Amino acid sequence: MDKTPDEQHDRMMMARAIALSKQSGASGEYPYGVLICRGGKVVAESINRVKHDRDVTRHAEVVAISAAQKALRCTSLDDCVIYGSAEPCVLCSYAIRESRIGRVVYGLHSPHMGGLSKWNVLKDESLSRTMPEVFAPPPTIVAGFMADEADRALLECNPLVWMAMKRRGLFVTEAPGTQMSREPSLPRNGHGELLWGPLRRNFFDRFGRR
Numbered sequence: 001m002d003k004t005p006d007e008q009h010d011r012m013m014m015a016r017a018i019a020l021s022k023q024s025g026a027s028g029e030y031p032y033g034v035l036i037c038r039g040g041k042v043v044a045e046s047i048n049r050v051k052h053d054r055d056v057t058r059h060a061e062v063v064a065i066s067a068a069q070k071a072l073r074c075t076s077l078d079d080c081v082i083y084g085s086a087e088p089c090v091l092c093s094y095a096i097r098e099s100r101i102g103r104v105v106y107g108l109h110s111p112h113m114g115g116l117s118k119w120n121v122l123k124d125e126s127l128s129r130t131m132p133e134v135f136a137p138p139p140t141i142v143a144g145f146m147a148d149e150a151d152r153a154l155l156e157c158n159p160l161v162w163m164a165m166k167r168r169g170l171f172v173t174e175a176p177g178t179q180m181s182r183e184p185s186l187p188r189n190g191h192g193e194l195l196w197g198p199l200r201r202n203f204f205d206r207f208g209r210r
Contacts, residue, residue, distance in 0.1 A: 017045075021159045108154075
């Protein structure tokens with residue numbers, strides 16, 4: 001069956017987002033790629049910038065939203081579409097809601113960090129009900145779009161990182177269940193943190209952060 005022009009455009013834009021995710025991974029960042037379109041044209045795009053900018057808020061979505069607002073000279077992106085190789089985290093999902101992006105298309109689901117799968121920020125109607133002067137109604141969401149292609153790109157980019165992510169279920173190709181298991185919290189001052197704290201700062205942060 002032939003694809004509609006809209007479907008063809010979505011595939012083209014998502015292919016670009018996936019290519020950006022590979023570029024992000026190759027540059028030492030976490031493998032995320034995002035672009036924002038308006039009227040079928042790319043307004044802004046970004047990879048993750050956490051490591052490059054030494055700033056944990058510089059997620060690909062946040063960077064792209066900031067660039068799009070500057071390019072369009074407007075904080076409201078209600079007539080824009082954001083494409084991401086993976087589900088936006090809760091931080092990025094809030095930025096999407098406050099910038100009023102009208103449509104969200106993403107590939108891999110993120111059961112532990114996602115702003116839809118884990119914390120329902122993207123579809124939260126209470127934001128727009130209580131503060132309609134700030135928040136538009138929830139965006140249209142196309143979830144799991146080209147998820148298999150996004151998954152293969154992660155594998156090609158870094159098989160070891162891909163295996164670790166798959167093992168922990170950080171990114172999945174199929175939509176996660178709505179019921180999340182409640183895991184016990186880990187104390188920040190426990191004995192395990194005597195080991196994990198220095199390891200994070202001096203070893204793990206070198207991959208995608210430092």
